Structure formats: structure tokens, C-alpha cells
Amino acid sequence: MAPHDRSMVSAGLEGIVAASTRLSLVDGERGELIIAGYSVGELAEHATFEETTWLLWHGDLPSSAQLEAFRSELTAARVLSPATAALLRECAQARLDPMDALRAAAGTISLQTNAAAGIVACMPTIVATYWRLRNGQEPITPRRDLGHAASFLYLLNGQMPDLEQVRGLETYLNTVVDHGLNASTFTARVITSTGSDLVSAVVGAIGALKGPLHGGAPGPALDMVFEIGDASRAEAFLRKKIEAGEKLMGFGHRVYKVRDPRADVLAKAAERMYTRAGDMSLYTLARTVETTALQLLEEYKPGRRLQTNVEFYTALLLHGLGLEVPLFTPTFAISRVSGWIAHALEQQRANRIIRPQSEYVGPLARRWVPLAERSNPVSV
Numbered sequence: 446m447a448p449h450d451r452s453m454v455s456a457g458l459e460g461i462v463a464a465s466t467r468l469s470l471v472d473g474e475r476g477e478l479i480i481a482g483y484s485v486g487e488l489a490e491h492a493t494f495e496e497t498t499w500l501l502w503h504g505d506l507p508s509s510a511q512l513e514a515f516r517s518e519l520t521a522a523r524v525l526s527p528a529t530a531a532l533l534r535e536c537a538q539a540r541l542d543p544m545d546a547l548r549a550a551a552g553t554i555s556l557q558t559n560a561a562a563g564i565v566a567c568m569p570t571i572v573a574t575y576w577r578l579r580n581g582q583e584p585i586t587p588r589r590d591l592g593h594a595a596s597f598l599y600l601l602n603g604q605m606p607d608l609e610q611v612r613g614l615e616t617y618l619n620t621v622v623d624h625g626l627n628a629s630t631f632t633a634r635v636i637t638s639t640g641s642d643l644v645s646a647v648v649g650a651i652g653a654l655k656g657p658l659h660g661g662a663p664g665p666a667l668d669m670v671f672e673i674g675d676a677s678r679a680e681a682f683l684r685k686k687i688e689a690g691e692k693l694m695g696f697g698h699r700v701y702k703v704r705d706p707r708a709d710v711l712a713k714a715a716e717r718m719y720t721r722a723g724d725m726s727l728y729t730l731a732r733t734v735e736t737t738a739l740q741l742l743e744e745y746k747p748g749r750r751l752q753t754n755v756e757f758y759t760a761l762l763l764h765g766l767g768l769e770v771p772l773f774t775p776t777f778a779i780s781r782v783s784g785w786i787a788h789a790l791e792q793q794r795a796n797r798i799i800r801p802q803s804e805y806v807g808p809l810a811r812r813w814v815p816l817a818e819r820s821n822p823v824s825v
């Protein structure tokens with residue numbers, strides 16, 4: 446690329462195809478998400494998270510013998526090393542945000558393993574252990590008779606979850622497991638492309654997921670619904686936010702220009718959860734907030750085609766499962782780690798280091814000025 450050729454720069458890499466993948470197809474115009482050949486709705490509703498993870502890593506659903514062996518492998522790797530547990534205690538004393546604690550503790554998984562299944566197995570234990578410690582409770586030892594989703598709920602609450610709760614969480618985990626070359630997955634692929642290891646790829650991806658423009662949106666989305674509190678306040682509240690130049694969390698997407706198909710899958714699961722609990726008030730309010738937000742986004746940002754994204758209904762579903770807001774993004778990571786690893790393995794199989802170029806826009810032909818002769822340098 447010639448220096449200063451601005452036409453070649455794609456801010457945010459928008460529209461750039463940087464990898465071929467067999468893992469997921471995101472069709473932003475048709476509002477479709479296919480995961481390893483299955484529509485997200487079909488997979489989310491039927492699969493266990495172990496089956497979805499196997500599918501991504503091996504290309505096909507497991508046989509019952511394979512699934513049994515994989516479950517056992519995950520179960521055996523759930524217990525954290527003493528060093529990881531001790532670090533989480535320190536993180537809790539420092540009152541770290543759960544995503545910061547997860548990032549810090551994920552790096553210590555190397556003490557136990559660098560294997561894909563081991564990493565996936567540790568993630569829910571890290572999140573639940575940290576959550577309990579931060580709330581002044583002692584961590585719970587993982588049981589060997591629970592599946593991945595049930596185990597997470599048990600480790601968080603110390604109670605056996607019922608089947609509906611497990612199905613609700615499983616639906617969520619399956620829905621967000623993989624999504625093309627999103628920012629955290631791209632991060633994982635970039636790290637892997639240098640020949641680095643899986644734990645490093647996962648730690649980097651956790652850092653990318655944490656940001657409010659990516660995986661950090663569901664908490665603020667739910668906070669917004671709570672702050673609105675009553676359907677009659679929705680329009681005035683949202684207008685004020687948009688007019689102040691703020692983004693409405695849970696809306697807009699780089700790829701989807703129609704409704705994010707994951708929003709429907711999660712909305713359906715959330716509706717089941719709230720119907721079962723016998724209180725639809727929050728669900729109904731959220732629906733009104735969504736409709737109003739979409740109308741106002743069309744009014745203020747015509748032609749930008751801003752639609753509901755996955756995070757809006759993530760918030761509602763996870764709240765319905767009894768998870769508190771700071772757990773939303775870590776729970777996203779518990780799912781997406783299987784996708785990150787699938788992409789890392791795919792990258793390893795046909796690797797070429799990911800190394801784009803940059804456009805230099807700084808000064809040229811400067812002359813060295815000795816320290817004594819410099820006056821009030823402008824720092825950049």
C-alpha cells in the first residue's frame with residue numbers, strides 16, 4: 446500500500462473478509478445465523494452445551510459414546526488449582542469487576558492445562574467461585590454428576606437447578622457460542638496466528654469481550670429498562686438519551702441490518718422463563734422499550750437500519766434465571782470460549798500470521814532537536 450493512500454483504509458475493518466471458516470455464517474441482510482450447518486434456533490433449542498462445543502470443535506454432532514467421554518473430560522477438569530483459587534480470593538478482596546477477575550484467573554489455567562476441554566471446564570468454576578467470594582460466601586466444590594450448564598448454576602447458588610432453568614441457560618449458551626469474526630474471536634485468531642497457545646488466545650479474547658461495544662452491553666441494557674421503570678416513561682427517556690448523543694445499549698450491530706436472529710431465540714426463552722415465574726411485568730416493559738427504541742432510532746438515525754441485537758434479550762433471559770447484572774458478560778464468556786477455541790484450532794490448521802498494515806498519518810522529515818533546545822513540546 447502506498448503511504449497516505451486513505452482510500453485503502455477500512456476503519457474498524459468494516460467489510461473486510463479476514464478468514465474462511467466452517468464454524469458460523471452470519472447473514473446480516475437476511476438475519477440468519479448458521480452454526481456449523483444448523484440454524485441457531487434449532488441448535489439452541491435442542492443441544493446441550495457439550496454437544497454444541499463438540500460440534501464446533503469436530504464439525505459434527507457427537508455420538509453418545511463421544512458425548513459421554515467428552516462430558517467426563519469436562520467434569521474431571523472443573524476443579525481449580527489452589528493458585529487460581531487463591532488469586533480469586535485476592536481479586537475479591539480488591540472488589541475487582543468479575544470480568545477483570547475472570548481475565549486474571551483465566552491466565553492461571555496454564556498451571557493446570559493448556560488443553561481445550563480443560564479451559565472450557567474451568568471457566569464456569571472461575572466465574573462462580575469469584576462471585577461467591579465477592580459476596581462473602583465460600584466457593585462450592587464441583588459435583589461430578591452435573592452437565593456444564595447445570596454445574597454453573599449449582600456452583601453459583603449452591604442449589605440444584607431445575608430442568609427449566611438448565612434449559613434456559615443451555616439455550617443462552619448455545620445461542621451466543623459463535624458469531625463469525627466478532628471482535629473477541631478475531632482477537633483469539635490474531636493471537637493464535639502468532640503461534641501462541643490457547644490460554645493466551647482466551648485471555649486476550651476475554652479482554653476484547655469486556656468492552657461495552659461488544660459483550661459489555663447487556664448490563665446497561667437491563668439497567669436502562671429498570672431506569673425507565675414504566676412504559677409511559679419510555680419515549681421521553683429514550684429521546685433524551687439519543688438527543689444527548691448516547692447509544693442505546695442492546696441496539697445496532699456491525700453486521701446485522703435486520704433483526705439479530707439471536708434476539709428472537711432469547712426472547713422466546715425469556716418469555717417462557719417469565720411466564721413460568723408468573724410475573725410478566727418486566728418482560729412486557731422490555732417489549733415496549735424495544736418497540737419505542739426501534740421507532741426512535743429510525744426517526745433519529747434514518748437509513749442506519751439499527752435493530753435489536755442479542756444483548757437486549759440476553760439481559761432479560763439471564764435476569765430471569767436469577768443472574769445479577771455483573772454476571773452477564775462473564776456468562777457470555779463461559780459460552781463464547783468454545784467458539785474462541787474452535788476458531789483458534791481452525792486458525793492453527795491453516796495458519797498465516799494475521800498482520801495488516803497501517804496508514805501513517807504522522808509528520809515526516811523531522812530534524813532531531815537536542816533536549817536543551819526543546820521548548821514546551823506538545824505531547825501526543
Ligand code: ACO
Pocket residue numbers: 457657658659660662687691692693694695696697698699700742746749751754755756
Ligand atoms: N444507539 C443510538 N445510535 C446508534 C446505536 C445505538 N445503539 N448504534 C449505532 N448508532 C448510530 C451511530 O451513532 C451512528 O450514527 P451517525 O451515522 O449519525 O454517526 C450510526 O448509528 C452508525 O453506527 P456505528 O457506531 O458507526 O456502527 P458500528 O457498526 O461501528 O457499531 C455497534 C456497531 C458498536 C454494535 C453499535 O451499534 C453500538 O455501539 N451499539 C450499542 C452497544 C451494543 O449494544 N453492543 C452489543 C453489540 S452485539 C455484540 O457485540 C455481542
